[in-house]
Structure formats: C-alpha cells, structure tokens
Amino acid sequence: MSSIPILKSREAQIHTKGEKPFDMTCGKHSVAGSVSQRACVFCGSRVVLYPIADALHLIHGPIGCAAYTWDIRGALSSGPQLHRLSFSTDLRERDVIFGGEKKLEAALDELIDHYKPKAAFVYSTCIVGIIGDDVAAVCRKIEAKKGIPVLPVHSEGFKGTKKDGYKAACDALFKLVGKGSTEGVSPISINILGEFNIGGEAWLIKEYYERMGVQVVSVMTGDGRVDQIGKSHGAALNVVQCSGALTFLAEMMKEEYGTPYIRVSYIGIDDMAKSLYDVAARFPDNPEIMERTRKIVREEVEAILPELNEIRKDLEGKKAAIYVGGAFKAFSLIKALNYLGMKVVLVGSQTGNKEDYKTLQEMCDDGTIILDDANPLELSKYIIEKDADLFIGGVKERPIAFKMGIGFCDHNHERKIPLAGFRGMLAFAREVHTSVTSPVWQFCPARLGNKEK
Amino acid sequence: MSSIPILKSREAQIHTKGEKPFDMTCGKHSVAGSVSQRACVFCGSRVVLYPIADALHLIHGPIGCAAYTWDIRGALSSGPQLHRLSFSTDLRERDVIFGGEKKLEAALDELIDHYKPKAAFVYSTCIVGIIGDDVAAVCRKIEAKKGIPVLPVHSEGFKGTKKDGYKAACDALFKLVGKGSTEGVSPISINILGEFNIGGEAWLIKEYYERMGVQVVSVMTGDGRVDQIGKSHGAALNVVQCSGALTFLAEMMKEEYGTPYIRVSYIGIDDMAKSLYDVAARFPDNPEIMERTRKIVREEVEAILPELNEIRKDLEGKKAAIYVGGAFKAFSLIKALNYLGMKVVLVGSQTGNKEDYKTLQEMCDDGTIILDDANPLELSKYIIEKDADLFIGGVKERPIAFKMGIGFCDHNHERKIPLAGFRGMLAFAREVHTSVTSPVWQFCPARLGNKEK
Amino acid sequence: MKFAGKTDNYAATQNACNLCSPLGAALVFKGVSNCVPLLHGSQGCSTYIRRYMISHFKEPMDIACSNFGEHTAIFGGGANIKLAIDNIRSQYSPELIGIATTCLSETIGDDVPMFIRSYKEECEDKENLPALVHVSTPSYQGTHMQGFHGAVRALVETLAEAAETGDKPLLNLFPGMVSPSDLRLLKEIAADFGMEPVLIPDYSDTLNGPLWTEYQRIPEGGTTIEAIKSTGGAAASLECGMILAGEPETAGTWLDKKFSVPAHRIGLPIGIRETDKMMDILAEVSGNPIPDKYLGQRGRLLDAMVDGHKHLNGVKAALFGEEDLVAGLAAFCSEIGVIPALCATGGGAGRFEKTIKSVVPERIHRKMEIMEDVDFVTIEKALEKTGVDLLIGHSKGYAMSRRLKTPLLRVGFPVHDRVNGSRTLHLGYRGAQQLFDRIVNKIIEIKQDRSDVGYTYM
Amino acid sequence: MKFAGKTDNYAATQNACNLCSPLGAALVFKGVSNCVPLLHGSQGCSTYIRRYMISHFKEPMDIACSNFGEHTAIFGGGANIKLAIDNIRSQYSPELIGIATTCLSETIGDDVPMFIRSYKEECEDKENLPALVHVSTPSYQGTHMQGFHGAVRALVETLAEAAETGDKPLLNLFPGMVSPSDLRLLKEIAADFGMEPVLIPDYSDTLNGPLWTEYQRIPEGGTTIEAIKSTGGAAASLECGMILAGEPETAGTWLDKKFSVPAHRIGLPIGIRETDKMMDILAEVSGNPIPDKYLGQRGRLLDAMVDGHKHLNGVKAALFGEEDLVAGLAAFCSEIGVIPALCATGGGAGRFEKTIKSVVPERIHRKMEIMEDVDFVTIEKALEKTGVDLLIGHSKGYAMSRRLKTPLLRVGFPVHDRVNGSRTLHLGYRGAQQLFDRIVNKIIEIKQDRSDVGYTYM
Structure with missing residues (x-):
C-alpha cells in the first residue's frame, strides 16, 4: 500500500502534540472532496x-x-x-x-x-x-x-x-421559551441543556439533581416536552452540557431572561461529580443541597467502583483514539479513559474551536495526534500508526476501526446505552471492555503484523 | 428404472378389485427383510x-x-x-x-x-x-x-x-377398571373407547354426546385419567372406535361387567352422525336424546357444509390413496373422500383382518388396489401406476408421496389437527385441499411425465 | 399510535418506503474498481447516505461531496466540483470519479457536463486524468432505484467501446440492486457457463470484503474500467428487473442500439421460473448446457418446496421494498403457495401493478392489494385491515411489524437491524432455497411458539 | 412442571439426550451407494428409527429388519437374517447390505459373522452376491454415535484393499455425523485441492436428493463400494471429531496400520481454527496451496466476526448434543466471544470434559459446566441455575427452551421442528459464517424484541 496522503489544505488542522508550536486551524467549512465526517x-x-x-x-x-x-x-x-x-x-x-x-x-x-x-x-x-x-x-x-x-x-x-x-x-x-407560566417553579431550580436522553441518560441526571433537592424545570431536549420548554425561563440556572449545541439558547435566555448558565459534562466520574457540585454551589443559601450532593456522589461512586476496578485490570495500558462531534465531550472522554487505565493516542472533533483544541492538547501526552474535521483516510492513517486498541466515534468511524482490527465504542446519538452519569460510566466501561476483550481481534491481520495469512 | 418387483411371499396380500376372486391373506407376521411399515x-x-x-x-x-x-x-x-x-x-x-x-x-x-x-x-x-x-x-x-x-x-x-x-x-x-366408585354415574352413560384426543378430537366427540344428554364416564384413552378409568365399569355402554386397539378391553368389560359395546367411527359426516344415532338408539326410553341428536347433527353439518362445498369444487375427480394402521379407519376415509368428490384408487392397512378387507373391496370401485401390510416399494409402485393426487398415511409414507409429487395428509397419531367429528371433517377437507392445491406440484417431474427437465 | 392515512388531499409522506436517487448512484459507483463517488451538493447528503449504507453493509463508505456553501448556491458549483476532483485525486488517486448531482445542484441549474469538460480541458496532467462519469440524480425525481439504474446507464454510455472479444464470450450482467452475495452468485453462474461476466455494478468485494492488513484508500474489487469499456463487444447483455431495468432506455438497450449487443431482459431471478429463464438464456448465449451443479440445486430446491408445501399454501404475506425486488418475491411466493396479499413500494415507475399481476396467477389477484408510491403509514393502515401472516421486506418495516405483531423477514436494502444484509441471498436456486427455508421456518416458528401445546416436532 | 433431577441414587433417564446405536449404523449405511441397511432385531427398531430419521431428513428411509418373532428369540436369528437378505436382494438388488444388530439379537447371542459366512457359502448365485457388512450395535452400549463410527469402521475393515492410486490423489474423509450440506461442502473442498475424496459415509445425495421422475428403490448417490475398496490406496485419511473419531481404534487408524495410509485427525472443522487446521492438512497432503475461494470466505468471515463481535462477547450459551458436535461448537463459541456456559451430551465416551476444556481458553473454564452422559431433565435443572442467553443444539431441546424462555438455535441431529435440518451447514468457513450469522442475529432479535423501545437499527 502506498502511504496515505494528507491534503495540503488540511495540514493546519492536524497536529502532533509536542512536535510543533500548537496552533490549530478550525471552524472552517469542510474542503470540497475531502469526505468530511461532518453533516450539514x-x-x-x-x-x-x-x-x-x-x-x-x-x-x-x-x-x-x-x-x-x-x-x-x-x-x-x-x-x-x-x-x-x-x-x-x-x-x-x-x-x-x-x-x-x-x-x-x-x-x-x-x-x-x-x-x-x-x-x-x-x-x-x-x-x-x-x-x-x-x-x-x-x-x-x-x-x-x-x-x-x-x-x-x-x-x-x-x-x-x-x-x-x-x-x-x-x-x-x-x-417556545417563555410561552408558559412559571407557577410552581422553585427558586432552587435548573434547566438541563444539551442532554438528549440517549439510552435514558437524562433520566439518570435528572434524578441526581432532584435527589439533591434541585427542581429540574426542563430538559432540553432529552425526553423533551413543549410545555416544559415553555416554562423553562422560570428556572434559576441553565446547566449546559456539551460544547456547542445548546449554548446558543443559554446565551439567548441569559440576555432575555437573565438566566445564568454554567457548562458541565456528565461523562466520567470526575466531570459528573463536578456537574453536581457546581450546581449545588449555585445555591449557597441551602447548604443541605451540597450535603446531599456529597452523599449522592459517594453512594453512586461506591456502587460502580468495584466493577470498574475489575474492568480496569483488563484495560490497563490499552490505547484509545477519540473522534467525536464536540470537543467538550472529548475532554471528558480523555479523563474517563484515563480512569480506566487507558492512554489516548488520538483525539479529534468535528466542531471544536481554537480554545477547545488548546485544552485538548494540554490534556494529552506528547505524541498524541489532534485533529479538526478529519476524514476517513486521516483517521485510519493515525489509528494504525498509533496502534490503537479502541476507537471512540460514531457510525461512520466504526468500519474504519473494524477493518484494522480495532475495538470500537459508539459515542454518538445512535447508541442505545447511557454513557453519562455514574451508571453511564459503568456502562461505558463495560462497553469498552466488551469490545476490547473480544477474542475476534486475535484473528485480525493488521494487528498480527502480517503474521497470519 | 427397472420396474418395482413384488416379493412372491407378499403376492397374496395384494389385490386389485375386480381382477381375481378376492381372498386377502392377512394377520401374518411381517416378512423378514420386507421393510414393513408396521411397528412392534x-x-x-x-x-x-x-x-x-x-x-x-x-x-x-x-x-x-x-x-x-x-x-x-x-x-x-x-x-x-x-x-x-x-x-x-x-x-x-x-x-x-x-x-x-x-x-x-x-x-x-x-x-x-x-x-x-x-x-x-x-x-x-x-x-x-x-x-x-x-x-x-x-x-x-x-x-x-x-x-x-x-x-x-x-x-x-x-x-x-x-x-x-x-x-x-x-x-x-x-x-384399572373397577378400582373406583361408580357413584354419580348416570344410567344414561357411555365410555368412549379408542379415541386418543389427537388435536382435541375427544373433546369434540365428548361434547356431542354430552349435548345429547349422555354422560361420558371416561375416554380411553384420550385426555385420559386413571380415576376415570377406575369408574368406567359403571357406564351403560362402551362405544368403541377403530378396528383393533380397544376392542380387547370392550370384550373384557363385557365379560366381567356385562357392559355392552358398539363399534363406531368418528371420521366423515355419515359415520360421525351414525356414531351419535347409534348411541341415542341405545337409550330408547329417553326419546329426547334422539331428538337432540338430530338437532346436533343438523346444526353441525349446516355449519361446515358451505365451506365443504367450496373445497369440493377444487377436489372433484382427484384420486386418493389410503394406507393406514387399522382398516376400520379406512372405511370412513373412503366415505369422507367420496364426499369430497375424490376417488380412492388404493387402500391398505397394517392390521386389517379378512372381514375388513372384504368390506373394503365392497366399498371400492373396480381397479382399486387393496393391500395388507404393505412396504414402501409396493406403495410407491401403485400410487404411481394409479396416478394418485393424494396419499393418506403416516410419517413413513409421507416421503414416498412427496418424491413422486403427490399431495399428502397425515392421518396418524403424529398429526396435530382433529380429523374426527364434524369440525374434524372440515379440518380434514382443508388439510387435503391445502396439500392438493399447492402450486408446487406443477414443478414435479413425475407428475409432468418427463416433460420438465 | 394511530396514523393519518393516505387520503385524497394527502400531502405528507410519513415514514417513507424509499430513498433518494443519489444513494442509488453512489452505490453503483462503489461497485466500480478504483472509483470514488462524488455527490455534487451539500455535505449532509454524502454524510447521511454514507451513514445509511454503512449500517447495512458495515464497510467503510467513502463518498466525497462537493460541499456546497452559501456562495456556491449563488454562484454555482463549478469551482467546488473542480476543487473536489482535485482533492479526491490527490487523496485517493482514483481511476474513475462518479459524479452524481443532488436536489440542490440540480435546482440551481448547474451544468455538470460542462464543468467536467472544462475540468478536462484545464487539466495539466491529462495522462493521469481519471474517467469522470456524470449522472443526473435530482432527489426530487424517482427513488434510489432511478439513481441506481441511471448510474449504470451513465457508466456504460460514457465508457463502452466497440471492443474485440477475448477468449471467453463476454456477458454483460446488469443485476439490479441486489446483495453482494447475489452478485458473487451471478458471477459464479456466468463463469460456470464458460462466460466472462461483466457485472455493472459489482460491489461484491468492495462492500463485502475481508479485514485489511493495511488501510485501503479504495477497497479492492469492483468492475474495472477496462471491463466496462469492453461491454460494447459482449456476446449479450442480461438485464435483471422487470420494472426498472425494464424501462425503454437502459444500459442494455443502449448497448443493443449502439453496438448491436443483444439485450436479454428478465425479472430479478428470484424463484424457480425466473431462474429457469436466466439459465435458459445463459445456455443459449454461451452454447453450453446448464451445468449439473445447478440442476442439482434446482432438484433439491423442488424437493424442499414439496417437503414444506403444507406449511405455506394459503399463508398470506405482505411484500414491500423496491419495485423489482417485490415483483421477484411475488413471483416466488406464487410458486410456493404463499399469497402475496399486499405488494407495496415507495417507487412510482408506473408499471408496478401490471408487473405484479403478470407474475401471480389470476385467481389470486382478487386476494391482493397492490400499492405504488406509498409510505409505511399507508402500508400499515392497509395491513391493519388485510391482516397477513408474515411481512417480507427491509428493516424499515420493523416498527410496523412490531405494532402489528406480525414477524418481519428481512430481505433487500436496508437491513439495519441484523448483521447479514450483505450476505442475504435472493437470486438463483440457492437464493430461492434460502428464502424458502427462511419463510417456512418462520411460519413454523410462529405456529410452534403460539401453540399452547408446544409440539417438539412439526 | 418440576423435574426430578439426577441424584446420587439416580436411576431413570428422563428425556434422553442421545439415541441408540443401530440408528447411527443405519445412517452410515444409507450413505453407501446401492446399499440397504438391515437391522437384526424386532420390527419396531427399524420402524422407529425410520420414522425418527424421516422427520429430520424428509426423505424415503427404507431400512429393512430381520423381524424377530417369539420363535426367533428362542432359536436364534440365523434363519431370519438369511430370509431377510434374500428378500432384500429380490426387492432392491443392492450391492451392499449393511447389517447392524440390536439389543435383542446381541442379548440372545446371535453370531452374525457366522450367519453371513454360512449365507455366502450356501448362496447359489455367488456372482451377484452383494457385499455383506456387519457391525455390532447393541443398543445398551454407547449411543448412536458409537453405532455411526462402528459402521464406518466396519465398512472399511470389511472392504478396503491395497489399491493403486488413480490420476488424482485419493483422500479418505471420515466426516463424522454431519449434515448432507456439510458432506457436499467437504467434497467440494477436497476437489478444489485437486484431490479425489472418498467420504464415508456420504448421504449427501441419498438423504438430500431431488424429486423423482420414477420411483427409486434405492436413492441415487452415496459412496461406491469401489471407492471404499480404494481407501487402502489413498494418499491420506482425514478423520473429523476429537472425541469419537479420536478413539484409539478407528477406520483411520486401521487404514494406517494395515495399509500405511497416514491418518490426520482433527476436530469437526467448525469455526476458524479447526477449519484452518483442515485447510493446512489438505494443502500439505495435496501439495496444492489453499484456493483463493477459501481465503476469500475466511476473510469475509473474519470481517463479519468483527462487525458483530459486540453483540456476542460475553453472551452465555448452552450447547448440547453429540460429543464431537458440542466440542466443535464450543471451540467456535470461544472464537467469537460466546461463553459455552454449559456443555452437555448424552454420550459417555469419557473424553468430553477434557476435550471441551482443550478448545476453550482457560480463563473461561470456571464459568463453565460440562456434563457427560446426561439427559434433558438434568440439563434443564442445571440451566435453571446457570441461566444462559441461548441454547444451541437439536430439536429435542425445544421443550426445555420453551420452559426456560431461552431461544433454541437448531443444529445437528435431529431437527424435527424445522424444514432445513439437512441443509444446515456447520463445517468450514461457510458453515462458521452461517452459524455466526444465526447466533448473532438471534441475540439481536432477542434484544430488539424484548426492548421497550423497539429500535429499528441495531
């Protein structure tokens, strides 16, 4: 095979941590003919x-x-x-x-x-x-x-x-916001933004906040209802997940209704816990909320830790590649994978901005490949070079990983299991474990280094 | 293909109606090496x-x-x-x-x-x-x-x-008979003998008798229970289906308990009706039983007649072969097939006696083959010669029919549909219709007379 | 949930039973050796189509896009298409780029043939210029099947030449939109008749290949450009599909007109009769008898059909999907006693009802409902009334199958909820055997599982 | 219903998971050309066995019987066997009669070899005398598998000669008790390696044939006597099955000892590794490389295994049936991530546990239960505790499957409640592909149907 060529026009969107001064070009319209993994x-x-x-x-x-x-x-x-x-x-x-x-x-x-x-x-x-x-x-x-x-x-x-x-x-x-009455909305209340209830994640998250004593006025848009959105302006705080999607709305609500917002991530134990603590911290007059939050985090983490530790034994030292839509999710995934003992060797996003990429490269070890708006050829080139054991991405990335004999975890909207929340972290670990430990990889020619026919 | 030879020792067990004076040899132990369809x-x-x-x-x-x-x-x-x-x-x-x-x-x-x-x-x-x-x-x-x-x-x-x-x-x-008490047994009562409740047939038959006002003390052995058998000697009459199986018991009960018995068949409209009338006739002191019997027969026949007539249109003139265990069943099947407009071209049984075969040949048209204890070669030889459209038999006969492109109806204990009773007659007609009218026969080489490849 | 049904003033399509034309064209181009498909339109078109096809084929699915932006829509897509071709060439080094338009580029009136001409003229590196084949596939016209057959025709019309025949007689095979396993089967059959088949398209390897030792920019396999060129010198063409491949102007008729290659046209060879027809044509064209292997397969198939006939005679099935597949399935159902009680398609070529009726015995017609250009909500409405024992069609019927509590037997495209969409065999005696076994086993399963008794033999 | 489980003072067998030895012998004889099997015993033996095999193979199943009566049991079966041979000869004109004993003739101590010798001596028509092959199959010894392998060995030991090799190198293939489709596959593979296979037995045509134009007294097909004779001159023997074909004395070891035909012994070639082993042996023996066709099949199989791996890794299956089949399935399960949580057989050859453990990675052993010489009631008891996702075995597991609400994937023999028992493929890459697709699709189906959501993609 001739080596995979990289388009000249794409070179500024691909970096190897530690090699050159880091300056990611991003936010560009995809190049014509480049087979971007983006949509429209x-x-x-x-x-x-x-x-x-x-x-x-x-x-x-x-x-x-x-x-x-x-x-x-x-x-x-x-x-x-x-x-x-x-x-x-x-x-x-x-x-x-x-x-x-x-x-x-x-x-x-x-x-x-x-x-x-x-x-x-x-x-x-x-x-x-x-x-x-x-x-x-x-x-x-x-x-x-x-x-x-x-x-x-x-x-x-x-x-x-x-x-x-x-x-x-x-x-x-x-x-739709503001169309409904805010009667019954507590001053200790939030909207959950940017959580789409894939596999019931929003239900998990909502339950945590409610156990803390915080009313969840609306989730946008997971398990969403028009009436809930209508009264969402009554909430005391917008809690926005993910880098891109719902931030626009949070900004508009801030301007129109004065609703403050914070950004969170529910992926991984640390970020999940932080999402709860950050909200609790917004209601300092009610110290019992923070109390309850601590209890919840302790209980939830204790419930998943034994199995996580078991799983970690099998995953320790394995290498992972991440290519997702929003960069914010990538931050959490890096932490979650590190928690499982895995090393991230490639990370990229479809829609990250300069700041996101800066954060990413700070989180990564030297030698990690960082990409913006990558295409199948680039992704395959680097997962092979980096000898990844796992690829985290969406449906379009899956066959690339599989052809090269690399495990895969779908972290996109098509999946059916919750990956957010504490229980989601366990589901994530299981999902990764199931793929990485499958016996099928032993037969894959690319991983055998041509030893097999 | 060389023509199929018939064993010399078997010649006296094969007759063609109308050809020679009819004298069937039967009741013999099967010949060694003859691949009898009998069991043990x-x-x-x-x-x-x-x-x-x-x-x-x-x-x-x-x-x-x-x-x-x-x-x-x-x-x-x-x-x-x-x-x-x-x-x-x-x-x-x-x-x-x-x-x-x-x-x-x-x-x-x-x-x-x-x-x-x-x-x-x-x-x-x-x-x-x-x-x-x-x-x-x-x-x-x-x-x-x-x-x-x-x-x-x-x-x-x-x-x-x-x-x-x-x-x-x-x-x-x-x-087991006689082990139980006959308390509660009505003087107007019967045992149903030789009905094995295949596909729920015994339930159908029992219901007819009960609607007539006749108590059914036991069914032997369909849906049978030890306790019922125990009190069966209390019944006024044994109603015995089929030529062989339960006649022995009826004889013993007659001797020991003086229970009279009659022989019946539940296959086909005429025989089914006769089975009810014959029982009703045993209770002449209760004329309302005969009244009810007439009503039941009328209602039941009316319920199935329209569809039977529809089915008959498709079956009129088709030719059938019958090979069953007991000859008594064959009598009824001939009548039932005639009712559907079909002509019987072969009939045989595993266990018929001389009298049975005499009856059979009286029921058949000239040219019909009559067999005792036949084997696959004989059966196949004659169904081909007689160009049958349908074969009625058991699992072991099925592939013979199929290889030659001939429809099949299972009339043995393995089947799952009721063929007895009025509703059974309809089920029988449907079963025959389903097989005979299938489009698959158009592709069968034996039926095409070598016209197809 | 109750659905709004199709009414006289019907306007919306609810749960479509078809896809848009660029998908079909892209699939055809995936079946050409060293080819990259290029959709001329927005980024989303290629991404959605890739995603949709990956879920079926479970293979890498590189489809480029000319990536319209706001400026493109205003000033036209000429610059984009040229840049796209350049970028594809430098990344993939293809021998062919298959360019399919979309609703957007068609609506703004892009003159793609002109763009291609001017690209070729301006190109400095004419030696290494890949073939550029264009097919017009506005998404608002026809379905993915029009895109499919349009691309086949475009390949032939653009590339075919009057060629010399080699050692073996060439057979042009236009198989229609069938599975990789079907394609492999057709090649095997043609080869067994001593012919050299040119399948257009042939994605049997490109979309159903092995794991890789090294990354392949373009997966190996597919019909070579040389082979497509040679179609003009073939002994015959065989076009499969009564409805779409049966249009007045197809790749086959074009080759007949232009190079006098005789065009044989049959339905998709599903079931006994249509496969017999194919075998007879191949015997005639090749001058060789039907190989014993196929007589054996046919014989065993008939034997199996007889063994299972009672389970099926009178069973009612609903068939849905692309027109030619449904027609082929209806023909096969009629051979095994299954009543194709409802035949439905999202396609609208206008010859559906007539074709279906031509392959089903007349006495069955009154028991049938035939629906063209319909969506799944309309089909489901009809099935609520009709009631069938079995659904036979692609995965998109699952939601309906679940609500109607009627099992779905998955055939055709897409199969998104099983792993073997690529391996499902529909054609030839072997395909019929597999379909037969699946149908009869499913009917037995229903009977067995729903029975209170739970018989252990059936 | 609650069952009595196997206890220390266990005495009764409840719902046996095996059959008696004459059945296996009869099946082998059905796989010899122009052969009629003859059971030396009561009428019921042949009738029950015929009925049982017809329900699986759905083909005519003529098996003769020497028809013991009361007198026979007292005076011995010599006269009956002779009469039976005469009658078979006059009705069937066979080239071989395969005589298997039963519990009855063995218990009364019939000396069948002596009967055969005396029949031959007394025979007036020695020219046309069919070969007479005897195998001792007392139903109280071993299972149908002992009968099967015993008959194979009897055929070879009775008939094999030191023979010249023809144009192509001969390969003796002892496939074990597999399906007609498996046999056809093995013949195809051997032929593709340029070898002339002698399969013993080969019921691929006799028990999976076409419809007939005229009635066939003995269905066409099967291994010819000439071929069996020639096994002494083969280049090699390949024996499949680690447990039963792996016994110290088999047809293969006998040929090795007697005629120095090297015996290669592998498990049933189910899954990647065991098929690889078979391919390597064939390559070595034939001197030819593995044909591309099989590399292609292997490649696509691996690709499919990767595509579906996530659905299967960690899934728990119960495997049951004859020992070698279960061992082969266990090996394959281990390759695709399915945990063979329970492996059970009615056989009792004594090497089951060791063999199963040798094909399953050690870290899985503690998650497994391995049961030899057990019945279905015992298996079901164990499964009530263990709990698995899927049962893989023959039709007799259906009642258990129903009660446990655990789906049953039908493989092996008998398949009485589906139509395609004969056509089920287990061996080679193609067999593995089909098994894989069936397993993963069944798991997906369970997940999909049991989900409240009813996803339309999986």
Missing part, C-alpha cells in the same frame, strides 16, 4: 430538536433528508413517541417548478389535525429557499389556524456548518 | 396408553425405545402433561449381564415420589424377558410401597404384532 446544517438542527417527543417534526424538501433521519437515534421518551416518525413534504419535480408552499400547508394541516402535537417544527432543506417558498408565512398561517406554535427551522443544509444548525434549532426553541 | 408390540401398547396424562410411563429397556417415542404424538391433555415426558431405565451392558430389576425398582421409587402419578405403567421391551427380569414382582413391590397401581405392560417388541401390543395395553387398562 439540517443535521445540526435535527439532532437538537429531535428528542422533543410531543412536537411534530416536518421536513420540508425532497424525501431523502426525512428518510435518512427516520428513527435513527437513541433519544428516549417516557411518553409520546411522535418524534420517532418521519414526516416529509416529499417535494417532487413539479413542486420544485411551481413551489412547495401549498404542499407544506396541506401537510401541516393534515398532520396537526391527526397527531395533535403541542408544537410543530418545520425544517427547511437545501432547495426550499431556492425555489422561493415562504416557509415563515405558511407557519404563521397554520399557527393561527391551529393554535399551536408552528416554528420554522432555518436549516438549509448548505447554509453553514452543523453548528449553524444548532443555532437554528436554538432560535426555534427560544420561541 | 411395544408400539401398540405405547399408542394405546400414551394419552393417559396422569400416569407415569416408564419404559424398561435400553434407551432407544424411550428416546424414539418421546413426545411424538398429538394426543392432548387438558391437565397434567406427564405423558409427554420420556422415562427409561436406560439399561446398559452391566444391567444386561446382571439384570435390570434393581434399576427398575429404583427408577419407579424415584419417579413416583417425584411426579406423584396416579398410576404407573411399566413397559417391557425386547430384552427384558431374556435377561430374566421379574417385572411383575417389582411392580407388585412398588405398588404395595407407594399405594398406587403399578402395572406391567407385556410389550416385548418381538412377541407378536402391534395388535398384541394393543392387547397388552388393554390387559393393563383392565386392571
């Missing part, structure tokens, strides 16, 4: 709003965008399951020529009557603006007619990056 | 006693006899399922040398304690007498110890034919 604006919006289970999610455009996003995420709902259906205006050639507004209106009319959602999100896809549809006008008309919020989401795929999609989703969400 | 004495006993669901059935011998008869019949129980387990003393080499009595005793001791059956049947297999085990003595000992009937069944495989097995089973059954 629409994807960003869809990820954020998807878990709102009592809303109608109508995708305005040709069928593909709706078809590919039908029920592909592990975001659970304790009640309605409307979010798991796929609705599309399914634009055809004549709609492209004559415009899709009528079809959109008819679709909303019909679907709202039938499913009786609490709100409707209308996602614009690439060609909607180009064919000249006035989606906002249709939404207003239907909103007036049906008496529920009908919110356009400006998610045309090409108009920016996935982050712009987050922003568009937050814009839509923000229109 | 053990099989005869096992078939009769199998459905008694609250008894322990322990097979004394090497493992095979028990292994091959484990849960292979469709005889249903409304309560205990003990009959569906397979118990064996599993004699090994040292038992053959030193005798199996101790093992038998231990097995009975252990199994009766655990399963708490109402009685135990101990089946002797071929080598039991030869190695000198005194089974009767062991049974007596355990009977005394456990306080339940423990009955030896003299079913050594080689000691006769399947019919001798029926006899051995009846001997064992007869020891």
